[in-house]
Amino acid sequence: MPKPKQTPAKTLTSNAAQRSKRVTRARGPSPDKTAHTKASIVRAALAEFLDKGFADSTIAGVAQRAGVAKGTPYRYFATKEALFAGVVQQELVGALGEILEERRGRDESVQAFLRRTLLIALGEIERKGRAAIARLVIVEGVRFPALVEIYRREMFDPVLDQIKRLAPVARRRGELPDDRLIRHPHLLIAPVWMGILNNQLIDREHPIDIARLFEAQLELMFSGEAQR
Amino acid sequence: MPKPKQTPAKTLTSNAAQRSKRVTRARGPSPDKTAHTKASIVRAALAEFLDKGFADSTIAGVAQRAGVAKGTPYRYFATKEALFAGVVQQELVGALGEILEERRGRDESVQAFLRRTLLIALGEIERKGRAAIARLVIVEGVRFPALVEIYRREMFDPVLDQIKRLAPVARRRGELPDDRLIRHPHLLIAPVWMGILNNQLIDREHPIDIARLFEAQLELMFSGEAQR
Amino acid sequence: MPKPKQTPAKTLTSNAAQRSKRVTRARGPSPDKTAHTKASIVRAALAEFLDKGFADSTIAGVAQRAGVAKGTPYRYFATKEALFAGVVQQELVGALGEILEERRGRDESVQAFLRRTLLIALGEIERKGRAAIARLVIVEGVRFPALVEIYRREMFDPVLDQIKRLAPVARRRGELPDDRLIRHPHLLIAPVWMGILNNQLIDREHPIDIARLFEAQLELMFSGEAQR
Amino acid sequence: MPKPKQTPAKTLTSNAAQRSKRVTRARGPSPDKTAHTKASIVRAALAEFLDKGFADSTIAGVAQRAGVAKGTPYRYFATKEALFAGVVQQELVGALGEILEERRGRDESVQAFLRRTLLIALGEIERKGRAAIARLVIVEGVRFPALVEIYRREMFDPVLDQIKRLAPVARRRGELPDDRLIRHPHLLIAPVWMGILNNQLIDREHPIDIARLFEAQLELMFSGEAQR
DNA sequence: AATGAATGAGTGTTCATTCAT
DNA sequence: GATGAATGAACACTCATTCAT
Numbered sequence: 022m023p024k025p026k027q028t029p030a031k032t033l034t035s036n037a038a039q040r041s042k043r044v045t046r047a048r049g050p051s052p053d054k055t056a057h058t059k060a061s062i063v064r065a066a067l068a069e070f071l072d073k074g075f076a077d078s079t080i081a082g083v084a085q086r087a088g089v090a091k092g093t094p095y096r097y098f099a100t101k102e103a104l105f106a107g108v109v110q111q112e113l114v115g116a117l118g119e120i121l122e123e124r125r126g127r128d129e130s131v132q133a134f135l136r137r138t139l140l141i142a143l144g145e146i147e148r149k150g151r152a153a154i155a156r157l158v159i160v161e162g163v164r165f166p167a168l169v170e171i172y173r174r175e176m177f178d179p180v181l182d183q184i185k186r187l188a189p190v191a192r193r194r195g196e197l198p199d200d201r202l203i204r205h206p207h208l209l210i211a212p213v214w215m216g217i218l219n220n221q222l223i224d225r226e227h228p229i230d231i232a233r234l235f236e237a238q239l240e241l242m243f244s245g246e247a248q249r
Numbered sequence: 250m251p252k253p254k255q256t257p258a259k260t261l262t263s264n265a266a267q268r269s270k271r272v273t274r275a276r277g278p279s280p281d282k283t284a285h286t287k288a289s290i291v292r293a294a295l296a297e298f299l300d301k302g303f304a305d306s307t308i309a310g311v312a313q314r315a316g317v318a319k320g321t322p323y324r325y326f327a328t329k330e331a332l333f334a335g336v337v338q339q340e341l342v343g344a345l346g347e348i349l350e351e352r353r354g355r356d357e358s359v360q361a362f363l364r365r366t367l368l369i370a371l372g373e374i375e376r377k378g379r380a381a382i383a384r385l386v387i388v389e390g391v392r393f394p395a396l397v398e399i400y401r402r403e404m405f406d407p408v409l410d411q412i413k414r415l416a417p418v419a420r421r422r423g424e425l426p427d428d429r430l431i432r433h434p435h436l437l438i439a440p441v442w443m444g445i446l447n448n449q450l451i452d453r454e455h456p457i458d459i460a461r462l463f464e465a466q467l468e469l470m471f472s473g474e475a476q477r
Numbered sequence: 478m479p480k481p482k483q484t485p486a487k488t489l490t491s492n493a494a495q496r497s498k499r500v501t502r503a504r505g506p507s508p509d510k511t512a513h514t515k516a517s518i519v520r521a522a523l524a525e526f527l528d529k530g531f532a533d534s535t536i537a538g539v540a541q542r543a544g545v546a547k548g549t550p551y552r553y554f555a556t557k558e559a560l561f562a563g564v565v566q567q568e569l570v571g572a573l574g575e576i577l578e579e580r581r582g583r584d585e586s587v588q589a590f591l592r593r594t595l596l597i598a599l600g601e602i603e604r605k606g607r608a609a610i611a612r613l614v615i616v617e618g619v620r621f622p623a624l625v626e627i628y629r630r631e632m633f634d635p636v637l638d639q640i641k642r643l644a645p646v647a648r649r650r651g652e653l654p655d656d657r658l659i660r661h662p663h664l665l666i667a668p669v670w671m672g673i674l675n676n677q678l679i680d681r682e683h684p685i686d687i688a689r690l691f692e693a694q695l696e697l698m699f700s701g702e703a704q705r
Numbered sequence: 706m707p708k709p710k711q712t713p714a715k716t717l718t719s720n721a722a723q724r725s726k727r728v729t730r731a732r733g734p735s736p737d738k739t740a741h742t743k744a745s746i747v748r749a750a751l752a753e754f755l756d757k758g759f760a761d762s763t764i765a766g767v768a769q770r771a772g773v774a775k776g777t778p779y780r781y782f783a784t785k786e787a788l789f790a791g792v793v794q795q796e797l798v799g800a801l802g803e804i805l806e807e808r809r810g811r812d813e814s815v816q817a818f819l820r821r822t823l824l825i826a827l828g829e830i831e832r833k834g835r836a837a838i839a840r841l842v843i844v845e846g847v848r849f850p851a852l853v854e855i856y857r858r859e860m861f862d863p864v865l866d867q868i869k870r871l872a873p874v875a876r877r878r879g880e881l882p883d884d885r886l887i888r889h890p891h892l893l894i895a896p897v898w899m900g901i902l903n904n905q906l907i908d909r910e911h912p913i914d915i916a917r918l919f920e921a922q923l924e925l926m927f928s929g930e931a932q933r
Numbered sequence: 934a935a936t937g938a939a940t941g942a943g944t945g946t947t948c949a950t951t952c953a954t
Numbered sequence: 955g956a957t958g959a960a961t962g963a964a965c966a967c968t969c970a971t972t973c974a975t
Contacts, residue, residue, distance in 0.1 A: 055955070074391055076304030080949065090957045092951080101949060160388045162450045163302055173451055205465045207457060211443035215435050218442055222390045223401055229435060237433045241469055282974090283938065307965065318940045320968080329966065511934070530847055532760030536970065546936045548972080557970060616844045618906045619758055629907055661921045663913060667899035671891050674898055678846045679857055685891060693889050697925055738953090739959065764945065774961045776947080785945065 059097050061087040066094070066108045071153050075105050075161050105161070109168055112154050113175050131191035132243040135184075135209075136236065143213065143232050156221040184209055191243070198244040212238045287325050289315040294322070294336045299381050303333050303389050333389070337396055340382050341403050359419035360471040363412075363437075364464065371441065371460050384449040412437055419471070426472040440466045515553050517543040522550070522564045527609050531561050531617050561617070565624055568610050569631045587647035588699040591640075591665075592692065598636075599669065599688050612677040640665055647699070654700040668694045743781050745771040750778070750792045755837050759789050759845050789845070793852055796838050797859050815875035816927040819868075819893075820920065827897065827916050840905040868893055875927070882928040896922045 065086035069078045080101055084091045098104035123141075125134040146152050155172075162169040184206040191197050202209060216231030293314035297306045308329055312319045326332035351369075353362040374380050383400075390397040412434040419425050430437060444459030521542035525534045536557055540547045554560035579597075581590040602608050611628075618625040640662040647653050658665060672687030749770035753762045764785055768775045782788035807825075809818040830836050839856075846853040868890040875881050886893060900915030 058955085074304075076302075077392070079947090091949095092958065093956060095950070096955070159446070159450055160391065163388065164305065169451060177451055201465055201469060205440075205462055207443050207447065207462060208440060208466060208469075211439040211462075211466075212436060214446055215439035215442050218387065218446070219435065222387055223397060223405055234433055234435060234439075237429055238436060238439070241429060241436075286938075308967080309965075319966095320941065321939060323967070324938070327967095514934085530760075532758075533848070535968090547938095547970095548936060549934085551971075552934070615902070615906055616847065619844065620761065625907060633907055657921055657925060661918055663899050663903065663918060664896060664922060664925075667895035667918075667922075668892060670902055671895035671898050674843065674902070675891065678843050679853060679861055690889055690891060690895075693885055694892060694895075697885060697892075742959075763943090775945095776962065777960060779946070780959065783946095 058087075058089060058093065062089065062094050062097055062104075063108050063111065066104050067112065070105060070108065071150075071157060074157075075101075075164065078105075080104070102165075106165060106168055109154065109157060109165075110171055112151075113158075113168075113171055125187075131187050131194060131196055132239060135187065136239055139180075139213075139235065140232055143235065147231070152217050152221055155217055180210060181206055196243050202242050209238060209242060286315075286317060286321065290317065290322050290325055290332075291336050291339065294332050295340065298333060298336065299378075299385060302385075303329075303392065306333075308332070330393075334393060334396055337382065337385060338399055340379075341386075341399055353415075359415050359422065359424055360467060363415065364467055367408075367463065368460055371463060375459070380445050380449055383445055408438060409434055424471050430470050437466060437470060514543075514545060514549065518545065518550050518553055518560075519564050519567065522560050523568065526561060526564065527606075527613060530613075531557075531620065534561075536560070558621075562621060562624055565610065565613060566627050568607075569614075569627055581643075587643050587650060587652055588695060591643065592695055595636075595691065596688055599691060602673075603687070608673050608677055611673055636666060637662055652699050658698050665694060665698060666691075742771075742773060742777065746773065746778050746781055746788075747792050747795065750788050751796065754789055754792065755834075755841060758841075759785075759848065762789075764788070786849075790849060790852060793838065793841060793849075794855055796835075797842070797852075797855055809871075815871050815878065815880055816923060819871065820923055823864075823897075823919065824916055827919065831915070836901050836905055839901055864894060865890055880927050886926050893922060893926060 062083065066078075066083045069083045069086060072078075073082075078101075080094055081091050083094055083104070087094070094104060098107055123134075123138045125131070129137075146155075155176075158165075158168055158172045184202070188197070188202045188206060192200065192203060197203075212234040213231055216229055216234055220228040220231070290311065294306075294311045297311045297314060300306075301310075306329075308322055309319050311322055311332070315322070322332060326335050351362075351366045353359070357365075374383075383404075386393075386396055386400045390400075412430070416425070416430045416434060420428065420431060425431075440462040441459055444457055444462055448456040448459070518539065522534075522539045525539045525542060528534075529538075534557075536550055537547050539550055539560070543550070550560060554563055579590075579594045581587070585593075602611075611632075614621075614624055614628045618628075640658070644653070644658045644662060648656065648659060653659075668690040669687055672685055672690055676684040676687070746767065749772075750762075750767045753767045753770055756762075757766075762785075764778055765775050767778055767788070771778070778788060782791050807818075807822045809815070813821075830839075839860075842849075842852055842856045868886070872881070872886045872890060876884065876887060881887075896918040897915055900913055900918055904912040904915070
């Protein structure tokens with residue numbers, strides 16, 4: 022059921038439309054308008070889903086937020102599920118992109134590198150409401166395993182893999198007092214999830230500072246002294 | 250109108266009720282059967298909600314699982330929402346009870362005490378499917394803030410308070426190398442949540458050993474040596 | 478469907494029970510209690526039906542008002558419809574009884590006789606809430622043609638017949654200036670219905686004095702002077 | 706949400722709308738069809754309600770009569786109650802309109818004027834099934850006080866006010882032998898209600914001629930001779 | 934006789950989806 | 955491409971009725 026039913030022709034078509042813009046502009050719908058319509062729908066859908074969750078969202082509600090007719094979203098997404106999956110997926114894919122591109126400086130300690138990159142990522146997360154997306158994926162994960170998979174592939178595993186890759190390096194560099202991070206890479210990102218859960222779901226009124234919590238954990242694992 | 254008519258401490262009391270029969274009720278349906286019916290419904294409802302989440306569960310489905318007619322659950326819970334809340338609440342309340350009753354032995358280190366009690370609690374969690382309940386609360390939390398509140402009151406805050414209370418003691422006893430745990434009590438339970446999230450939602454196929462993860466964090470924070 | 482399904486054994490049985498009272502009173506249910514229970518139910522049912530009409534009344538509501546269990550009314554009336562019909566019918570039958578027994582005095586004018594008897598009847602109507610019953614019959618008449626028939630037979634037609642019988646007499650006695658009442662016997666009772674409709678349904682806040690309205694009509698038809 | 710989107714003065718306007726097409730709506734479903742659908746529903750609903758009363762009518766039944774799907778009525782009326790109220794109200798408002806516009810001729814007696822106008826009104830009532838509407842309002846009045854109020858405001862009170870206004874005029878013109886009509890204006894319309902009740906509810910098999918009954922009352926009150 | 938737990942048919946209402954315009 | 959009227963499957967909830975106790 023979840024099968025997102027992608028409409029991969031979309032991007033291609035719009036490019037084609039883009040090109041044909043200069044050539045033939047005699048009649049027919051404007052490709053700009055089309056792109057704009059789709060963007061409106063996607064934006065509206067994300068807002069609706071974040072507000073109400075999948076089950077309580079309605080296509081009519083999305084259409085209204087987007088300022089289009091009720092049937093219009095169906096031109097871009099075949100079903101409500103496809104809309105949900107498409108919108109969330111779009112939000113997820115490439116979200117991490119830039120961050121993992123970062124390269125550790127020649128003399129940079131692993132700890133400093135992780136602090137630098139992950140704090141940036143955390144800032145991103147907080148700023149762009151990505152934590153809300155994470156919550157949405159978690160919340161709808163049972164119904165949309167495919168989404169969770171994407172999330173894992175695009176966000177969760179890459180970060181974990183990065184840690185798994187860097188931990189031995191740090192150990193070799195004498196930054197780690199023991200093999201704990203190598204054996205339990207999850208330990209380093211646990212505070213981030215603790216923070217997201219607390220701030221998004223458990224205790225919205227007393228949010229904790231995720232960045233600070235993560236830093237404390239980082240220092241804890243990297244034996245504290247070896248900072249640079 | 251349905252007024253669930255609590256039959257507190259069901260199994261035990263029902264026998265007593267049998268005996269006191271002539272006092273309260275000389276005729277009419279058996280209270281035993283009632284208790285049994287309600288228990289069936291609650292059990293079925295929990296299973297249904299865990300399987301499908303709130304929105305995709307149906308009262309008919311619950312009734313079918315419980316082997317009763319479609320209207321029967323309404324005798325015990327006025328609405329689908331009440332059924333959900335009631336079932337989850339019943340599962341949560343008192344769940345921590347015994348654990349928090351545990352007293353630290355005169356010579357017992359704080360670390361040993363926490364290891365002992367929280368590992369027991371973790372065992373409970375894994376054994377009784379409480380992790381699934383936690384997931385359910387998280388997943389439906391947006392729609393049922395009241396449930397989240399119960400969860401916070403009955404589970405989350407008590408554990409956190411325990412940590413907040415014990416951290417200074419441990420510090421005084423020389424078990425902690427710094428004030429980290431005092432400033433960031435969430436840090437100690439973060440691995441537990443990390444584990445629940447990973448095992449219940451993100452990567453069911455590669456579950457991590459939550460107890461071991463927690464132990465690692467415990468040792469990490471308690472400077473490792475001071476164990477007893 | 479309306480078929481009231483009478484339980485005519487009732488009265489007989491209770492008499493039998495009455496008699497056996499003095500004889501055997503060793504065990505078994507008390508007939509007094511039974512009669513009392515039934516009376517409670519009938520009273521409660523009437524109140525419920527007057528309050529809410531047939532469709533919105535519930536057996537549970539009737540039982541609650543009567544202070545009995547939900548199943549108990551079924552011991553006296555097979556269905557909800559039978560309960561309704563039985564209750565209303567019981568309220569109607571014999572309601573006119575005494576009034577129609579009244580005999581015109583030897584020297585009494587027809588007008589005086591009608592004034593005397595019908596004013597008594599009107600008093601009855603107002604006092605005992607019979608107008609509400611009339612309204613109920615009117616309101617539920619489409620669903621319960623049988624009830625309407627009873628009403629017509631027990632209330633409407635007898636009064637009309639009385640008028641039809643007396644009109645020629647009055648004409649002969651010189652009390653009537655023309656044949657109008659003979660040709661239009663409905664004319665005399667029209668003001669009563671006008672009053673019931675107005676007071677019960679159309680304008681409860683400005684009730685009109687039905688007795689006075691009827692008197693005015695009476696005098697109007699009886700040419701005013703010929704009173705005795 | 707449904708917002709009935711009034712299409713006032715349907716038939717006439719729709720042509721105009723056709724022409725103004727390019728202004729308001731370039732595409733999409735036909736407004737004609739819409740108007741037709743709504744009219745079907747309203748007609749079907751009125752029939753259903755007259756047949757069965759409010760409680761026994763079903764939306765599915767209305768839809769079936771109208772030849773539309775079960776959900777369609779909800780596009781025009783948010784609830785079953787709204788459908789009922791809307792349909793009946795529409796039937797009531799303006800029903801009297803034309804009649805009360807009638808002006809009494811310079812030399813016309815009040816009696817002649819009342820006879821002329823009210824007999825027309827009665828004809829209307831009988832012809833268009835307005836008596837059935839009156840019955841419906843009466844029958845459902847307890848549940849829909851608002852409807853009764855409309856009825857009173859639109860039908861009942863205007864007629865009564867007319868009588869109250871004309872009675873003194875007639876008295877001054879010497880058409881009335883006494884003050885009876887002034888003190889009891891209800892008396893004049895009582896026969897009409899008597900007739901409606903008899904014909905619609907009490908004795909459908911022996912309907913009385915309401916117009917004739919009313920005329921008799923009119924002559925009775927206007928002392929018979931003063932006719933012109 | 935009385936109870937009230939259990940039943941299940943029936944209905945109002947929602948909303949994803951379709952399609953004529 | 956866009957519209958929004960129409961569809962109809964699905965579901966929460968009610969309540970008359972039954973029957974074991």
